[in-house]
Amino acid sequence: MSQEELIVEAPAPVPRRDVFAGRHDGSVLPVTGRFTRDSFDELLIWAGERKASDITFQTNEFVKAEIGSEIVRITQRPLTNDEMEDLVRYVYQTHGPGMVQAGYDLDPSHEVRIHGRQMRYRVNVTGIRIPQSTGYQITVRTLPSRPIPLADLNVEPEIIQNMRPAQGMVLVTGPTGSGKSTLLSSLVGDIVSKPNANEKVLEYSSPIEYVYDGIVDPSASVAQTEVGRHLRPHDGDGADTQESLYAYAVRNALRRKPTIILIGEARDKATIAGCVEAALTGHLVYSTTHVIGVPETLRRLVQPFPAEAKRAVGYDIMQSLRMVVTQLLFPRIGGGRVACREFMIFDSATRNAFLGKDPDDWPALARKMMLGKRAVSRTLSESTYLAYREGLLSQEHWHARVRADREAA
Template sequence: MDTQLIERIIDEPAPVARANFAARHDGSFYEFAGGFTHDNFDDLLKWAGERKASDITFQTNEPVKSEIGAQIVPITRRALSKNEMEDLARHVYAAHGPGMVLAGYDLDPSHEVRIGGQLFRYRVNVTGIRVPQSTGIQITVRTLPQRPIPLAHLNVEEGILANKRPNQGLFLVTGPTGSGKSTLMSSILGDIVSTPNANEKVLEYASPIEYVYDGIVDPSCSVAQTEVPKHLRPHDGGGADSQESLWGYAIRNALRRKPTIISIGEARDKATIAGCVEAALTGHLVYSTTHVIGVAETLRRLIQPFGGDEKRAMGYDIMQSMRVIVTQLLFPRVGGGKVACREFAIFDAATRNQFLTKNPDDWPAFARKLMVSGRIMSRTMSESAYQAYRAGALSREDWMRIVSAEREST
């Protein structure tokens, strides 16, 4: 670990470790008699949610398995048959669901279950898989809390909290699949719209909608959530679908509705990145996610789709709109569960001006240099991991592994 890095963090107080994710599984099974039915499926989802399962996997010829406390464990005593899996595919999608899977399509429905007067929500993927001498089905289900986790429960760094609601611009939450990007972003938005007299009009576009804000929105605010493409899809003016980017079209839709905040599920392609930047430069605050790890790599990912003269022009717009980049990763917590570590950088006017003197291709290396030297408000993943280690939440081995990975990437 660099001496300069140690000097930056050694005198900082250790944060309070919080168990925001599941502890180890208690070893219990979901018990059922006879065939595995629709009712069993819905009841098992509730059962797994009570144990803070991050996802549940139903698979042909396998027992149901779930990730609880960073461990994948079986939660039924017997495997599910091919007929039972096809029946579940019909339940979560439609009667023709198994046929679509056999034809090579994957399905991404959302699923809601009302049990005892309470609504439970889930994100679902249905995909065909190989089984001996046939084709089977895997259904992956992610449990979703009914409302965002209170921001105060996530042990978010003060630098992020102080800049969670810029006046305008682009706020990106990045990380790999399953790193809690949507959880963090929804908690930030939930905190904003639950603040008295915030006077926010939030338009969220997601695929599918994960967190909902029912019951926490202050009367001065409104939140409208649109599931893409279920509620909104690009068209050619004559009623037929067009090939325009779904997310780029969502941003165009948002700009016609006078929001104060726009939330876009993922800035995943050239049209969406350009749309997010356009919205940010026209006075809106835009939150979005990107599947990439690290502040430096996020900058690289944003400019990558653009080439030639367009790269410099678009790079200028990207940096003018940039306000915050946060990368979140989840690691095994000492004693069970997971702990979140975050790398972040705050792009105030002075910081943006420093980047604008550089070629966009040089931004990733420049960002790392500024962060490690402490010349901008930021924290590296190594620093965040060190804080988790000092708090007793992260093992020394995992901390040193993170430090080594960071060194190799620079």
């Protein structure tokens, strides 16, 4: 059966509420005179009111922001290298420009207080080439104050019904900027805010993005740890890799009797193995990985392990897996973005189907099961078709996704 035949049979769509930015109104922040540190904070607040995501400050360039899936100018003029150098000192320290000139990039955080609220930002400073010298690029991303209510994300009922298994591993996947952390924090936020939640959640991330202050039920607790800052191995000498830090984080979690463990990213052998061990010992583990699609996620999980260990490790991975969700953001008709998701629920029957196959054959089996409706699942082709039927997504983007899924098969 073709992709088109499958997606025509998809159920009627549920009306969506959009939480992403709409089209930019074309306005810019007026700044008189030198662009100062106060101008920097004012611009962050101004851009946040328009739901800007990435904001880019760059020597000899207008400040630009991504608003509603478009990159737009938000200042009246470019910034000079002297102004950029002062901003680097502001977001880092006095010696920040010297470090950049020496070839280092900087990853500070930044906070702005407005109307009694503390706004948090993730910052990267990197040196760039300018004529006859070295300039600066500062990339700023807003760190939201609390998770978006799950009801506002239009999450499929199958995902909601399976988001809190008794134990196991749940993965949210997608490329950078696809809203993985947003979706995952909303799932966890919904769980810990329920009356009598009785949850002890340990999160390990770098950096911490969403925080749960003020929404956690009295019967639950959430402890958030920034790996490398709040936690590192006892013998750490400042040269710890992300692999060693996250693997150590999992071991730390197992000493603290949590009900839920949230690992910021499972991308290497040690961290994947740690997540699987935690899931198999009675915990619920949530994590993310930078990959598109359920089949490719299964491939990525076993890929880091040597060939001789894949079958044994694959058995443990499949025994622990409960759900994989991939999310992509597409340009919305009329401006803004719309989230489309691919997912598969790994109940006992589905896991048994995979356990009978070699891990190298899992991606092909996943595609076959999803297309044949042999598992509770939905493909990205189906999801984009539903968005197209609702008038949210262009036919061009729907067809492009169908072609991409065919090429991956």
